Amino acid sequence: MAERNIMTKHERKYDLYRKQYCSRKLKDSENILEVEDLRVSFDTYAGEVKAVRGVTFHVKKSEILAIVGESGCGKTVTSQTLMKLNPMPPARIISGDIIIDGWDIVKMPEPAMQTIRGNLISMVFQDPMTYLNPTKTVGKQIGEALMVHGKATRKNVYEKVIDILNLVKMPEPERRYRQFPHEFSGGMRQRVIIAIALACSPKILIADEPTTALDVTIQAQILSLIKELREKTGTACILITHDLGVVANMADRVAVMYAGKIIETGTSDEIFYNPKHPYTWGLLESRPRPDHKKTERLMSIEGTPPDLFAPPQYCAFADRCEYAMKICREREPVNTALSPTHQCSCWLLHPDAPGVERRSGSSFALKTSDAGSVTKQASKPEASGTSQEERRGAGGVNSGKK
Ligand SMILES: Nc1ncnc2c1ncn2[C@@H]1O[C@H](COP(=O)(O)OP(=O)(O)OP(=O)(O)O)[C@@H](O)[C@H]1O
Ligand code: SF4
Ligand SMILES: [Mg+2]
16 A cells, blocks of 8 residues: 655645755865855935845854844844845846855745755744744744644644744743733743744744844843854854954954945954954943943944945045045955955055054044055055965055954
8 A cells, every 4th residue: 555645734835945956065075154245235215225245255053153244234134134125116126146055045935945944944033022023922932833844743842932932932831831021021932932943943043133132141141042042053144243242252253334235254263362353342442341441432433324225436435435445446446355254345454455454443444644655555456366374475454452
């Protein structure tokens, strides 16, 4: 007698779409996600908002990558595009590639996306209350997430939900199972959201400002929970925040975004101890430090990011950068590899650029007092693929923090 097909409806669809859309090879088998030159725009009545302007990055299996940057720099649009959560239209993927564990996300239609959301990639949002149904118990909501993806049956759903509540360290899970979202504190609600996001054992979890709405103590608890869950489950994580302080003890690597581009990326050590981009310096200086004196003012980066309706064809940070040279207002800086893991897009890394020093404290200073000579010296734009050694030899940038 033929064997009965015990696949659920969801599993059958998943299998069908897997055959159609899951055949792309990742460049590096250690990666779970590779994004190549991604461009996303919004078509509005006022014109095209170029929100993401050629972003390339990867996430390794079980890694935590932090994406940091000021408000409006494109962190959320980038991460939501990985799950195709931006409403299209008005959003539009102009070009680029997104490969998650072999799945070709850019090519996938909405029904196919529905089968991988939660399963392959999942998201935790800033405000948990917006994503919880106030009329259903927490247990029921987690159970539904499990059953939709065929991870539990009516018979075993209760045990599975309790397991997940235990995983996110929910006290008294049996009692909490029967409670409604309004009976939970903010931190507990965020645990519920994390529980739902992890219910189907995704390979990547995106956490978009997961602790912004929480007080400092609860913030620390949620962050350490995410870190612990990564260790227990092996789920890779993209942590999005505007606060570099948050990522210091969390992230393996950091990508710094500005005006829709990644302008510097490196391991946490490289970004915290050897940053090279003036914008990264600014972010680091504007975070409170334990040795900060009460009388000392926190530094802020003067000015505002450029209008993404008409972003400049040159360095987008030029109008706010104390080091801006002539070339900075003429051409986009090229991406320079400083180590196998550290890359930065800034003309200061050109071999002909003057050596500048990042002054530790509230501001930056040029090593040379003659800003005019900076403009003159650095106006050769042919910098591309130069090695760190070559730059050192040429008296490249000194961040002052080795
Ligand atoms: N629906 C939309 N229509 C038009 N423009 C949009 C839309 N959503 C986002 N944008 C624009 O895209 C750009 C990037 O926005 P995004 O939300 O990704 O910023 P962010 O880095 O996440 O900022 P924040 O830290 O404030 O969350 C912004 O200029 C924003 O105005
Ligand atoms: S390219 Fe020029 S303007 Fe842009 S960050 Fe570097 S020094 Fe500043
Ligand atoms: Mg955002």
